[in-house]
Each structure stands twice: as structure tokens, then as C-alpha cells.
Amino acid sequence: MYPERLPVRLTGMGSTADPLETTRDLLDRPATLRHGFLDVLDEADSYEASGPSTLAQRAMNSPLVAGVYERFWRPVAFYVASGVTTGAEQRRAAEALRLSSAHRLLDIACGPGNFTGQLAQRLPDDGLAVGLDISVPMLSRAVLDNSGPRTSYVRGDAGTLPFADEAFDAVCCFGALYLMPQPFRVAHEMVRVLRPGGRVAILTSYAGQSPPVRQAMNAGARVIGLQMFERDAFTDLFTSSGLVDVRQQTQRTLQFVSAGKPG
Numbered sequence: 001m002y003p004e005r006l007p008v009r010l011t012g013m014g015s016t017a018d019p020l021e022t023t024r025d026l027l028d029r030p031a032t033l034r035h036g037f038l039d040v041l042d043e044a045d046s047y048e049a050s051g052p053s054t055l056a057q058r059a060m061n062s063p064l065v066a067g068v069y070e071r072f073w074r075p076v077a078f079y080v081a082s083g084v085t086t087g088a089e090q091r092r093a094a095e096a097l098r099l100s101s102a103h104r105l106l107d108i109a110c111g112p113g114n115f116t117g118q119l120a121q122r123l124p125d126d127g128l129a130v131g132l133d134i135s136v137p138m139l140s141r142a143v144l145d146n147s148g149p150r151t152s153y154v155r156g157d158a159g160t161l162p163f164a165d166e167a168f169d170a171v172c173c174f175g176a177l178y179l180m181p182q183p184f185r186v187a188h189e190m191v192r193v194l195r196p197g198g199r200v201a202i203l204t205s206y207a208g209q210s211p212p213v214r215q216a217m218n219a220g221a222r223v224i225g226l227q228m229f230e231r232d233a234f235t236d237l238f239t240s241s242g243l244v245d246v247r248q249q250t251q252r253t254l255q256f257v258s259a260g261k262p263g
Helices: 019-026 055-060 063-082 086-097 114-120 136-145 183-192 211-224 233-240
Strands: 010-012 015-017 032-034 037-039 104-108 128-133 151-155 168-174 194-205 244-251 254-260
Touching (some): 019 037, 037 136, 063 086, 063 254, 104 114, 104 183, 114 168, 194 233
Parallel strands (some): 104 128, 104 168
Antiparallel strands (some): 010 015
């Protein structure tokens, strides 16, 4: 069992607020408080609700993986995949999302909150970073390890985000779209909940290598249940959705894409 955490006061602009209650105001459906996070799903809902689960999806629902993910698994795996350190990745994300002037950040597929908590520190004093995930073990770990006065966590489905239209100034999803059954639907949902003038950013897989390497990578990805995306998959999606200033960086097997919604 995980203990319920006491409400944390969010200060700024001469007011106080409970991050969980502020997050409730952003939701478009009822939520239950569980283990310190808000849950809009039935208790049994998980990756498996969308069909047969993959090896990678089962790992993300594992308490063991949740415990080692931010300390070892992710930093090592993503450095090998991109050559970019976690610290550099977080700085790039904060710059692309313009967090110094954002007040509401949504971190989709936040896992144990290692990015949510760090990015929250880059928000203004009255800012709030909301981490969303479908995994109970991941969110329970996020509450224990990465809570703070500017963070809250929600259990929900990224394919049908439980938030009102234009609820966030910044929306991100780092290292997860390739795990999801409907990644392009998730990307469209990211655009829906983004406010005019806001920024969106993703980090996902990249299938732009030479043919022999690409074929080997695609085969390996299929075994563990990952999708590899073409160079223009998300740049075209964001452009066709009306976003502007679409930027892309590719490194080894990963791509970072950011864009803005016209004000």
C-alpha cells in the first residue's frame, strides 16, 4: 500500500492552491484519488484493455520496472539510442516548450515522473505540471519520488485525454508514442488540449537509417512491441493540424519534434 499524500500548497500571484484540486478543474470527467494521484479509469483498465499487450507494454506495468526506470533503465537506454544525456534532453524540452512562460504543462506517459518533476521546476511560481499515465505502478512511484508544489498525477488513457479543449500551455510526450496502440490519435489529442500560443513536443522512434540497419531495427522493434516512425510522420501530422514553427531533430534511432499552436 502507498500512503495518501497530504495536499501541497501551490503559491504564486498572491494565491494558494492544492495541485490536485487545480488538476480536478482541468479534468472533463470525475476522478478518484488513489495512492496520491487522480484516477479517471476503472481499476482494471491498463494497456491490455486495448488488445493483446506487448513485451514493452507489460514492462511499463511492472512495479519492478517502475522502481528502476528513472535511475537506470531510461537514462542508459536513451543515451544509447540518441547520444543525448537526460539532463540535455530535459533542457531541450524546456526550451522547446518555452516553460519559463507556461503555466500549465501536461506530460503524457509520464511513467515515474522523472521528467514531470524536473520540468515542473522550470515553470513560473504559479505553474503546474500534470503527469498522465495508464500504469498504476508507475504513477505510485511518481507520487513517492517526484511530487512537489508544482506537480500532480493523473491515471488516464492518452488516446482520449481526460481534459477540456485548450487546457494546457505546453504538452509533451517523451519516449512513449512508439509503445501506444494508436500513436497518431494521441498526437491529435495533444493538439486538442493545447491552448493557442502553446507549444507541443515529442520524443519518439526514428526509422531513417540505411536499409540494412533499418530492416534490423524494425525486426527487433516488432519483437518487443515498438513502432518505428518515418521522418515526416509527426511533422506532417502537426502541420496538417494547423501547428506552426514545426522543428525536428534526429539522433540515431530517435527524433525530437516540436511545434506551436497559432495564438
